[in-house]
Amino acid sequence: MFLTAPLQGTNITGTISVTNLPPNVAFLNSNQTFTGANTFSGTVTATNSANVFAGDGAGLKNLGATNLTGTLPDARLSSNVAFLNTNANFQRM
Secondary structure, eight states: OOOSSOOOGGGOOSOOOGGGSOTTOOOTTSOOOOOSOOOOOSOOOOOOTTOOOOSOOTTOOSOOGGGOOSOOOGGGSOTTOOOTTSOOOOOOO
């Protein structure tokens, strides 16, 4: 007997063998490599220190300064910040 129409997932019972799944199915118990554009909605939690993300970091929120590394361009600082590499004239107000 063969199906002649799509089978609804609610009508499936038991276990489907991995060999019967398409190659682009993500498994919870193995390493995954995703290619192309991937979009995630909702909260994404990555707790493994080996996780690597690429991009400009736009949209990051609640990131503490202790988690930052590298150099911050002077242009990103407030105008009332004293720079170590320039002559500063401090006046009492």
